[in-house]
Structures are given as C-alpha cells and as structure tokens.
Amino acid sequence: MKLVTFDDGQRIGVGRVADDGVTVLDLGGVFGRRTLLEVIEEWDRLEPVTAAAGDLPVVPAPRLLAPIPQPRRNLFAIGKNYRDHVREFGRSGYDSPDRSEDIPTAPVVFSKATTTVTGPFDDIDPHPGVTSELDYEVELAVIIGRGGRGIRREQALDHVWGYTIANDVTARDLQRDHKQWLLGKSLDTFAPMGPWAVTADEVGDPTALVVSSTVNGEPR
Incomplete structure (x- = not known):
C-alpha cells in the first residue's frame, strides 16, 4: 500500500x-x-x-508533502554504505577524521535534524551564506513501526513498517571544516522525502530494490 x-x-x-x-x-x-x-x-x-x-x-x-513531514526524532543514517562510495569519499578530501578508503568494520552512523525534512518536489534552500559546496545522495529510507531495543538481527525487519525515498543533501565544506557530520547534514530542507511511503508487505525483499538519482535527467 x-x-x-x-x-x-x-x-x-x-x-x-x-x-x-x-x-x-x-x-x-x-x-x-x-x-x-x-x-x-x-x-x-x-x-x-x-x-x-x-x-x-x-x-x-x-x-x-513528505510522507512524515515532522518526525519525532532525528533521522538516523548509515554513512559509507556501499563500496564505491567509500572509495570515492576517501579520496574526496571531505572525509573526517581518517579520510580512509577502507571498508568500515562497523556501521558509520550519523543523524539529520528533524527540520531537514521537506517535500519531494519542494525547493532545497542552498544556504549561500553558510555553504558553497552542496552534495546529494539518494537513499532508501526505512520507516520503523514497532519500537524496541536489543533487537536480534533475524527479528529486525519485523519492526519495519515500510520504506520511502530520501535525498541526503550535505554541505560538504561544513562537514570538512567542522570535522563531524551533523552540521553539514542538518541545514533546513536537507532531506527531501517521498513522494509516498510504501508498506513493507508491498516491498517484499528490500535488498532487491534499486534506487537511483538524476540531475536534469542525467543519471548520477
């Protein structure tokens, strides 16, 4: 649905x-x-x-609008979540602190403030007085339905209500200069989301999904 x-x-x-x-x-x-x-x-x-x-x-x-226009807590995200991106990011000069091309041995977790969320067709505020180096990354967003903690791996998907699409917009210069990710990830409108949320039963196996992004019709 x-x-x-x-x-x-x-x-x-x-x-x-x-x-x-x-x-x-x-x-x-x-x-x-x-x-x-x-x-x-x-x-x-x-x-x-x-x-x-x-x-x-x-x-x-x-x-x-975004399916969930006002989340109750920050969006939690996994950085360096595929091999090509790890290598590209390690060479970019924006990584912090180690600027490594090695595959992480544990998930790299960061968050985006709730105020980053905006609609799927809304303009992104480029914040020209704050940043001059914007980047974008298409992401599969997981919507948690049933809460919990200490959840076993084999039970994890039981807590997923559904999925949507998000654009993880980043001010790379802030990320580099402040040597952490929160500020560069959390400017207003930096998480366009949607257009819809799809229930987990309709998606089936999320590992079979493909996400893609285009800029002016050009695949990126």
Missing part, C-alpha cells in the same frame, strides 16, 4: 495512492485527523480498515 501526506489547499491529510500510481484517494473518512505517523502507530488496527475501504474520494490537484 502506498500512502501519502497531502495538502489540498484547505487541510493536510493522509491519502492512498490508487493503482494508477498517480491518483490520490482521501483517507480522511478512515483516519480522521490522524497524521501518517499516528496511523503507523495504530497500524495493526487501522490496516484492515484501510485495505477494505472502498469508494474513497479523489483529492483534486494535491500537493504532496
């Missing part, structure tokens, strides 16, 4: 993407005023109702 957060000019609501991949159906009659984040928290109860809902009204000309 593909769910979105939309603005129709009168309110912000949660919708379902129709089978044509374009039309947005209004789930206000099912979810009331709940945000998608609140829907995810009640998913065990709401999913059967959502799946059975028929004759949903179409949202005319919706503006799609």
